[in-house]
Ligand code: SF4
C-alpha cells in the first residue's frame with residue numbers, strides 16, 4: 001500500500017519549482033541528491049520559512065532519495081527550520097568575538113523590548129530571534145544575520161531596533 | 169599480498185584491505201563498534217584506534233589500509249591510551265544501568281568496557297536522554313543507549329535496500345531513528361537487533377524474557393523458505409526463547425529474514441496440540457497414542473487404496489515426507505503430493521529430480537543478467553532478494569510479473585502482464601532472442617510464429633544477451649500459475665537461447681527434499697518412475713477422495729484452491745491430521761488429530777534449492793504427548809503390518825533415502841511448447857501468498873502478524889477498475905469465485921494492471937489464479 005505523498009509540483013509555486021529544476025541541472029543526473037540542500041531551501045522559503053514533513057517528503061521523492069535523507073539534512077543544518085517561525089528571523093551571533101563586543105547585551109535588550117529569548121517568536125508572529133555561533137564576520141562584531149541572508153555589523157541596541165523596525 | 173606486522177606477528181594481507189581485517193584473520197583482537205565486515209566502513213566510533221609505527225597519531229584500524237612494511241601495535245601504551253579515552257568518551261552519555269538493560273550479558277559495549285573502561289567515572293554532569301521511538305512490533309528501542317555507530321543505518325541503505333533509519337540532528341542532539349513516527353517495515357529488519365552493539369535496538373518479542381547466559385544454543389535450519397537459512401536456536405528449560413542467525417557464507421551470510429527470526433513465537437502459543445485426539449459423535453476427546461494410531465490404521469485399511477491421498481507440507485523434513493510417501497505407496501496409493509499450491513502439473517515428468525535454482529545461492533550476487541518471472545521476491549524469499557540486490561551493482565535485472573511489485577533493487581525492465589498472462593510476455597522475449605529461426609525446434613518455431621516482440625520484451629531480451637553469468641528464475645507466482653507448464657517451457661527456451669541457467673525458487677523449506685523423497689504422485693523416492701502415477705494435490709482434492717492424511721498442512725489455506733480443498737476435506741469419510749496445532753478448520757473436518765513435533769522439536773533434514781542436504785537435531789522436546797512425525801509414521805507402518813518400518817532414528821530414515829537419491833537417474837526432459845493465447849476478457853485473481861501467511865507456523869506468529877506485511881484480507885483493485893466500480897479505499901466489495909464469495913475492503917493499488925484483482929491466499933475463496941467477479945457491496 002503506497003503512502004500518499006504529494007508531488008513537489010503541487011506544493012510549491014511554478015517559479016519555485018523551476019528553481020528546483022535549476023538546482024538539479026547543476027549536478028550529473030545520477031547525483032541528483034546533491035540538489036537536496038538547494039531544493040529544501042526553496043521549499044522552506046515557499047512555505048513561510050519552515051519545512052513541513054510533507055514538504056521534505058516531496059523534495060525527497062522529487063530527488064529520488066529516501067525520505068529519511070531529507071530529514072537528516074534538514075535537521076542537521078540550523079538554517080532549515082522544522083517548526084513555524086516568525087515572519088522575520090534575526091540570528092544574533094553570540095560566539096566569542098561578538099560576545100566580547102556586546103552580543104549578550106543585544107540578547108538582553110531583545111528580551112526586554114520584544115519579550116523573546118533564543119528560539120522564541122513574538123506574539124504577533126513578526127519576529128523570531130536566535131542566538132547562533134560564529135557567522136564568520138568577527139571583524140564587524142557584534143553582528144546578526146537577518147532572514148538567513150543579510151549581515152548587519154557593529155550593532156548596538158539602537159541599531160538593532162532600527163533594523164527590526166525597518167523589516168516589513 | 170602485502171607484508172605487515174601486528175603486535176610482532178608477521179602477516180600477509182590482501183592489498184587494499186584494512187588493518188582490522190588482517191588482524192581479525194590472524195585472531196588478533198581489536199575492539200570495535202561501528203566496524204562490521206558486511207557493512208561499509210564508517211569509522212565513526214574510533215574504538216579501534218591502534219598505534220602504527222611512524223604515524224604521528226593513533227589510527228583507526230577499520231579505516232587504515234594495509235601498507236607494505238607497516239608495523240602495528242594494538243596494545244602498546246599509546247594504543248591503550250587512545251582506546252581507553254574513546255571508551256571514556258562513549259560512556260559519557262551511555263547509561264550505566266546494565267542490570268536493567270535487555271542487552272546485558274551480550275553487549276559489545278559492556279564487554280569492551282570491562283577491558284578498556286575505568287571503574288570510576290570522572291563525569292558528574294547529567295547524561296543525555298533520548299526519547300524512545302516506536303518502530304514497530306519487532307524491534308524495541310532504548311535510544312538513550314545508542315552510541316551512534318550507524319550500523320543499523322548502513323544496514324538499511326546497503327543491505328536491506330530500504331533506508332528507513334537515519335541520523336537526524338547534530339552533535340549532542342544527534343539521534344538515530346526514523347525521525348517521524350513510523351514503523352521499520354523491511355522484511356529483514358530484525359538483523360539490526362544483532363547489529364546493534366548495545367541495547368538500543370533489541371527484540372521486542374524476546375525482550376526481558378531471559379538473560380543471554382541462561383540460554384543454550386543449538387544449530388538448526390530455518391523452516392520457511394527454500395534457501396535453508398542457518399540459524400541458532402536459543403532455548404531455556406525446554407522452551408525456545410529466540411532464533412538468531414548462524415553464519416553461512418554460502419547461504420544466508422550473517423543475516424536471517426524476520427520470518428525466520430520471529431516465527432518461533434508460534435511454538436510457545438496456547439493452541440499447540442499436545443494430546444492425540446479422536447472425534448466421537450462430533451466431539452473431540454483426548455486419547456492415547458495406541459488407541460489413536462490403531463483407529464487410524466483401521467480406518468485407512470478400510471478404504472480402497474485408490475481413494476487414499478496424502479498431502480505433505482513442503483516444510484516437512486525429508487524423513488517425514490519420505491515416510492508419508494512410503495506409507496501411501498505401501499498401502500497401494502500413489503496419491504501423495506507436497507505441491508499443494510501448484511495448479512498445473514502437466515510438465516512434471518519433464519522436470520528434474522528436484523526443483524532447483526540452477527546455480528549456487530551465492531552465485532546470485534554475481535549474475536550479469538537475470539530474468540525474474542512471477543515473483544514478488546522480497547515477500548517470497550527475502551534473503552534471495554538481498555543476494556540479487558548485490559548483483560545489480562554490475563548486473564541488470566528484468567522482471568516479468570503479474571503486478572508491479574516493489575523491489576529493493578533496481579529493475580532494468582519491469583514488464584507487467586495484465587490478466588496474469590506471463591506466458592505471452594515470455595514468448596515475446598523468446599522471440600526477440602531468436603537469431604536463427606531455422607535452428608528452432610518445430611514446436612518452438614510454431615509457438616513463436618505469430619509473436620511480435622514489444623519494445624519492452626526486446627529490451628529484456630537485450631539485457632539477457634549481454635554478460636557472461638545469466639539466469640532465468642521462476643518465483644512462487646510463476647510456479648503456482650495455472651499455465652506453469654507453458655511458463656516453464658518458455659523460460660527454458662529463453663534460457664537456452666540466451667545461454668542462461670533456468671531455475672526456480674520454490675515454496676517451503678524442503679520442496680527439493682520432498683520431491684526427492686517421493687512426496688509427489690509421479691515418482692517414488694529417488695526419482696524412481698511409477699507404472700501408474702497417482703493424483704496431484706489439486707486433483708486429489710477435486711476428485712473428492714474418501715480419505716486424506718494431512719502432514720502438517722492446512723489445505724484450506726495452503727492450496728491452489730482453498731474452497732475446493734475445504735469442500736473435499738469436509739466431504740471425506742476419514743481425515744487424519746498430523747499437526748502441531750489444535751485449532752483452525754482441521755477441528756471441523758478431521759477425524760483424528762495426531763500431535764507432532766514442530767520446528768526445533770524434531771531431528772531431520774532439509775534439502776535446499778541448490779540440492780544441499782542439511783540435517784539438524786531436535787533442540788527441545790516436543791510439547792506434551794507430541795512425537796516427531798517420522799516416529800508416528802513408523803509406528804503407523806508397524807500397525808499396518810507393513811515391512812521395513814524398523815527405523816531406530818531419523819538418521820536411519822535419512823540414510824535409506826539418501827541411498828535412493830544417490831542412485832537416482834532422473835533426467836529433465838524437454839517441454840513441448842504450444843502457442844500462447846491472449847489474456848481473457850474477464851477479471852482474474854492474483855492470489856498472492858502473504859509473507860506471514862505462508863505456512864501453519866508463521867500464520868500463528870503474533871508479532872509478525874502485527875507488522876505491515878501482516879496478511880490482511882483486502883481486494884486490491886487497479887485505479888481504473890475501482891473508478892469503474894465506483895469504489896474507493898475502504899469501501900466494501902463482494903468478490904465471487906464459483907460458489908465461494910466474500911466481502912472485502914477495497915485497497916486501490918496502482919501496482920495492478922486493469923484486469924487483475926489482488927486477493928491474497930487467506931481469503932476463503934477458490935482458485936488463487938482463477939476468474940473472479942467483483943461488485944460493490
Ligand atoms: S541504534 Fe544501535 S546500531 Fe543503530 S546507531 Fe545506535 S548503537 Fe548503532
Ligand code: FES
Nearest residue numbers: 093098134135137
Ligand atoms: S564571533 Fe560573531 S561573527 Fe564570529
Ligand code: FES
Nearest residue numbers: 202211213214230
Ligand atoms: S570500529 Fe573503527 S572507528 Fe569504529
